[in-house]
Amino acid sequence: MRKYISPRGSMELMSQFEVKRLKHSASSELYQLFRRCSLAVLCAGLQSDSDESLFSLHQDFDIHVIQQARGVKLELVNPPAKAFVDGKIIAGTQELLFSVLRDIVYLSNKYDNIKNLDLNKPFHITNVVFDILRNAHVIAKRHSPNIVICWGGHSIKQHEYLYTKDVGYQMGLRGLDICTGCGPGAMKGPMKGAAIGHAKQRNYQARYIGLTEPSIIASEPPNQIVNELVILPDIEKRLEAFIRLGHGVVIFPGGAGTAEELLYLLGILLAPKNKNNPMPVVLTGPKESADYFTEIDKFIGRTLGAEAQSKYKIVIDNPKEVAQLMAKGMAEIKQYRRSTGDSYHFAWELHIDGQFQQPFNPNHKNVSELLLDFNMEKSELAANLRRAFSAVVAGNVKGETIQLIKEHGPFHINGDKKLMAMMDKLLSAFVVQGRMKLPGSKYIPCYQVNK
Structure with a gap:
């Protein structure tokens, strides 16, 4: 089966050189990266935690870039049937597919030949993160601070998933946009809940931002609610993108990945240069998950100390309070950034040490x-x-x-x-x-x- 897909979303025109680099070749590392990420997007919504299982199910999948005078098309060979309805590709999947093309091409061409770029220097890395987000059009000047980062596990219990939806709903009612790792579980729930809250408030410009990276997108395929997808080069740039783009952080129950994200965030907030930089952080879950947060809090207290514990608040079984804390935090961040001259939309003044x-x-x-x-x-x-x-x-x-x-x-x-x-x-x-x-x-x- 072959399908031909036209651009939709934030994809720009491609040069002949860019298309040539993506031409089908089993030996082309860039092409294989593009193929793997595209397959993950076409499987959007799949409950998976292993790229091996995903690729084994679709070994005959292929994708070709076709250059035309008026732009590009994608030829899909044996794509997953779930990406189509009555033979027509789902609009959201179509947008995300061209987001993959945009980011893979941009990253492969942009930085290879910049003479003065030194990715050992923190400021240079931050500029690369900004450049990628800007190219993806996710740095939107029209908004006041309102992006909440939601972290949590892809493998969570049903009552925990429903709780993430409740929190998302309360945040949507308050006009807060959601940014997650774009996968299932605690990454999907807040978006799904917020979509209802935004709909009730007739918010037709709501944003559901997904930030991922090539080595994890196949094990956590984007959920169907994501309407802005960005693929960062690695986990470290992905984490930096989260906290520079977002204005508050809500952390739900999770596993090792959630612990990684929390430790990254606390390590940055503990830096003396960030002492006065406001960042509302809430750890939350249903009452059945109270013990989970007790263990996390103990671990943080015994390793990083009381100062680290002071950087977050634990809220159990109260979605409304979580949303209210985030909404209050948005106002504080707006006031702080106005007083310091920092951007509302990308936290340039937040200090991130090179080790992160x-x-x-x-x-x-x-x-x-x-x-x-x-x-x-x-x-x-x-x-x-x-x-x-x-x-x-x-x-x-x-x-x-x-x-x-x-x-x-x-x-x-x-x-x-x-x-x-x-x-x-x-x-x-x-x-x-x-x-x-x-x-x-x-x-x-x-x-x-x-x-």
Whole structure:
């Protein structure tokens, strides 16, 4: 089966050179990246946590870029049937498909030949993040601060999912837009709830922003509500994009990925230069999830201290209060950025140290050499803990890392014995609670914490 798809959304015209780089070639790394990300988008809404299962189901899928004088078309070969209704591609899927083309082409061409660009320098990395978001048209000057970042697990229980919808609904009623990792679970629920709240308020310009990256998009395909999709080059730039684009953060129950995101955020908020920079952060879930947040809070208190705990508020079983806290936070951020001259739409003044920006390659050597000790500075400990949890995430869902684990066994995480015991307890709780894999999947740990 072959389908021909025309551009829709934020895709610009492509040059002949750009099309040539994307021509079908089994040896082309760029083409294979484009193919994998496109397949993930065409499977939007799929409940998956492994790119292996996704690609094994669609081995005969292919995609070609066809250059025409008036623009480009995509030729889809054996695409997933769920992306179509009565033979016509779903409009939202069509938009996201061209978002993939836009970002893959842009990233492959833009930075290779910039002589003065140094991706070892924090300010240069921040400018790259800004440039990618601007090119995707997600930095919108027409709005006052109103974007809430929602983090949480892709594998959550039904009552937790319904709670994320309730919180999203309350935020939608208050005109707040939603930005998530764009996948299922706690990434989908707030968007779905907010869509109802926005509809009741006749808000026809509501935004449901999804930020992802190539190595995770196939294991967490975008949900169908996302109307603005951006593919960042790596997890570190994705995390920076979240907190520079957003104006408040709501964290729902999750697993290792959620712990990674929280540690990243706290490590940045603990920097002395960010002391006066307001960022409302709420950890929330239904009453049945209260113990989850108790464990998280204890872990943060014992590793990063009381100052880190002061950077967030825990709200149990009260969606309305969560939304009210976010709405109040928007007003405070607007006032602060007006007084400092910072942009409403991209937090340039937020200081992010280079250790939170440099990509971490999760392999056995790098993981085993991570320094995890109570005597470290809190920001450095947060950065390394973030890397450790990132390695667990990669070992759970990213195809290349899963293959490493199969070949060489689990990652070995080393450090202070007391700290390792705490980390092992937290990760074990995630396993017992079924937060590492989707329901029905047997979880074999990809890590070993050496106590």
